[in-house]
Amino acid sequence: MKYYLNFLLFIFCFLSLSCVRSAINFQTADTLPATALQPYGRYLVNQEQNVELISSAVHFGFTFEGEECQLFATIPNFEGHNYLQYELDGVYQKRIKISGNSLEPIQIKASNAGTHTVWIYKATEAHTGAIVIQKVTGKNVKSVKKPAQPLIEFIGNSITCGAAADPSEVPCGTGVYHDQHNAYMAYGPRVARQLGSNFVLSSVSGIGIYRNWNSNEPTMPQVYGKPDFQVNNPQSWDFTTYSPQVVSIALGTNDFSNGDGKKERLPFDSARFVSNYIAFVQLVKTKYPQAQIALLSSPMINGTNRTLLQNCLTAVKRNTDALYPTAKPVALFFFESMQARGCSGHPNVEDHAILANQLVPFFKKLLP
The missing domain is CATH 2.60.120.260 (Galactose-binding domain-like)
Structure with a gap:
């Protein structure tokens, strides 16, 4: 009988300690x-x-x-x-x-x-x-918390998003559009990591300066002030959240697009492109008056359109510099021609590494 009572006492103590241990673990789980x-x-x-x-x-x-x-x-x-x-x-x-x-x-x-x-x-x-x-x-x-480092804001389209760049899990042409997104491996975050800077991406697939890939609007100037880049959102983004030292703008690929061949698509209007681009740079400068503005061309545009885009960006720089004679001159960067290897003609993750390596010396000169 005494052995049986001792056994019951042992079981009771064991269960009690187990409950206490479980309670302690629960209480200390952060x-x-x-x-x-x-x-x-x-x-x-x-x-x-x-x-x-x-x-x-x-x-x-x-x-x-x-x-x-x-x-x-x-x-x-x-x-x-x-x-x-x-x-x-x-x-x-x-x-x-x-x-x-x-x-x-x-x-x-x-x-x-x-x-x-x-x-x-x-x-x-x-x-x-x-x-x-x-x-x-x-x-x-x-x-x-992110360390205090210089900040680059990358404004752009699907290339800046890292869209269609990573078919390693879902092959090109299958799944849905964002199945191949890989923003971490896009050129902007790569540049920032190599230079030890912070970054934010303000990018939308298919978007342009005066027209989009397959529509006339809403364009980047119309949605930039919205937190989710949705034109009908009543909320506005608080631009005091960050103070970038450099604002990189890479738009134009979609303005040059021929669309899907079904909707009417007028020829590219260089005068409208330049005037809308200048107005957008002015908008950005109202948000970040001290930031260095950098304009990037497109690695996806080749041939005569490549030259035309470069001429347009040069005109944007010339006119913007004239409007702000005491500000830092607008910086220009023209990508080398590329035969992109990602989905639907976009750069893949390896291509983004090439783009980043081209850009690092350029941004290194612009950062404090």
Whole structure:
């Protein structure tokens, strides 16, 4: 009988200690709410106090201890999907597909139990839809702030987005448009990483200065002031959020486009292109009066159109410099001709590396 009572006492103590241990583990499991994150790029905090990642390559960082942490992310479209991608301890890992019907958190695993740093990036562009970040959980998880470095804002179209650049998971011609997006590997973020600068991308696939790939509007000058580049959004982007030292504008590819061959497409209007471009540069200068403006040509335009685009950009520079004689002169960069190897004639990730290598010396001279 005494042995039986001692056995029961042992079982009771074991269960009690197990419960205490579980309670302690639960109490010390850290949660980093979305509002504690410090995203870099265009984002919004919604009514549920979650962070909506909007623009291409908008990113945030955090640290955790141990071998894994959990990221809770959703998308508003129950039937759709979107993509994040991430760095772990300074090394790029992969894209992560987020399905609208998924309820499971994203598991981020490390190879050892030390302290690890993670940077999460949105792989897709604003028009793909927001990715909603709810929280991060893990041991001693803490938010990381971007270091104080010079900032480049890259304004552009699908090339700047990194669209159609990565068919490694979904081959060209299959899936949906954003299945091949890879903003992390686009030329802008590559340039910034090589130069040790911060960056934001303000880019929309198919967009132009006075007309788009297959429509007349809304063009970049019409949507630049909207947080998600949607012309009907009543909200305005707060341009005091960032103060870029350099604003890079790479538009024109879609203005030169012949469209889909179905809708009426008038010949390219160089006078309208130049006047609209000058007006857009003036708009940008009202947002960032001290920023250096840099105009980039297009690696996707060749032949006589390449020369015409370069002449147009030179005219934009000449007229803008005359309007602002005491400001820094507008900088020009003309890409070398390229036979792009990505989907639908876009640069792929290897092509973006080539573009970035061309641009690094140019931007290095422009940064403080």
